[in-house]
Amino acid sequence: MSTETQAIFSAWSLPFGLTITLICVSAVYVRGWYGIRKMRPAYFTAARLACFLSGMAVLWLAIASPVDGFADVLLSAHMGQHFLLMSVVPPLVLLGAPIVPLLRGLPRWMIKTLVGPVITMRWVRGAGHFVTGPAVAWLSFNLAFLGWHLPIAYDFALRNEYVHDFEHICFLTTALLFWWVILHPWPSRFRANNWMILLYLSLADIVNTALSAFLAFCNRPIYQFYISGPNPFHISPLTDQVAGGVIMWVLNSFVFLVPAMLITVRLMGPSGGPSYAGRYMEANPGRSTLSL
Numbered sequence: 001m002s003t004e005t006q007a008i009f010s011a012w013s014l015p016f017g018l019t020i021t022l023i024c025v026s027a028v029y030v031r032g033w034y035g036i037r038k039m040r041p042a043y044f045t046a047a048r049l050a051c052f053l054s055g056m057a058v059l060w061l062a063i064a065s066p067v068d069g070f071a072d073v074l075l076s077a078h079m080g081q082h083f084l085l086m087s088v089v090p091p092l093v094l095l096g097a098p099i100v101p102l103l104r105g106l107p108r109w110m111i112k113t114l115v116g117p118v119i120t121m122r123w124v125r126g127a128g129h130f131v132t133g134p135a136v137a138w139l140s141f142n143l144a145f146l147g148w149h150l151p152i153a154y155d156f157a158l159r160n161e162y163v164h165d166f167e168h169i170c171f172l173t174t175a176l177l178f179w180w181v182i183l184h185p186w187p188s189r190f191r192a193n194n195w196m197i198l199l200y201l202s203l204a205d206i207v208n209t210a211l212s213a214f215l216a217f218c219n220r221p222i223y224q225f226y227i228s229g230p231n232p233f234h235i236s237p238l239t240d241q242v243a244g245g246v247i248m249w250v251l252n253s254f255v256f257l258v259p260a261m262l263i264t265v266r267l268m269g270p271s272g273g274p275s276y277a278g279r280y281m282e283a284n285p286g287r288s289t290l291s292l
Contacts, residue, residue, distance in 0.1 A: 008069040008073075011069060019060065030105070073229070079248045082171060096185075146211060216242050
């Protein structure tokens with residue numbers, strides 16, 4: 001291990017608050033998963049449990065592990081961190097169908113007095129339906145992606161810890177909305193997007209490609225933080241920026257285009273159609289989360 005890497009690991013300290021929070025969320029999910037699995041073993045499989053817990057582990061790796069220290073000195077590492085937050089954690093979490101397990105895992109008194117009254121409010125349900133619409137989810141995701149990569153916003157976030165935390169929250173929440181439209185975690189109401197979802201993914205890939213290509217082919221470093229900040233690995237800011245652009249380009253394009261190809265194959269095949277969750281919701285349109 002190089003001296004520079006050792007220095008980053010030495011400077012790292014475990015963020016207890018965030019770590020305990022992720023452990024508690026995972027414990028609530030596991031408790032609820034065991035409960036709902038007794039009723040729906042065919043849907044709440046061990047694979048869904050593994051997906052959700054993997055999502056929590058990757059989230060911890062991205063923002064609570066020494067990876068965050070590398071992201072402070074290398075743009076390429078920062079792009080990798082953003083990739084984990086926006087393209088790895090959200091799909092894994094949503095593949096775990098987290099809504100019902102998280103609700104069932106909470107203490108009953110909390111559901112009755114706090115959570116239940118809130119989520120049954122008409123305006124809350126309306127707001128949830130609105131933000132998970134394809135247009136709103138796509139715009140939120142891509143505006144956050146582009147906006148936080150503007151030099152003025154990017155440099156400001158890196159120089160202010162709380163702003164940087166808010167940036168990560170924006171990435172994670174908008175990415176959850178983006179992937180929600182694609183995965184429709186049960187028991188959300190299925191929307192038969194059919195071929196539209198291919199356009200949804202393709203346009204997101206175009207946005208990603210435009211920003212990544214700009215970073216990769218720009219002939220000067222655009223982020224002042226990496227020009228004037230610490231450079232323990234002695235990598236030129238421009239070389240680091242090119243590497244970051246390539247990482248973002250290749251990894252995000254893979255994540256967008258592979259699902260697009262799989263969806264195309266499914267839609268063209270004889271068994272094409274809604275997912276299990278979609279078929280269930282179409283057959284049970286009045287089923288509520290709390291009744292489970």
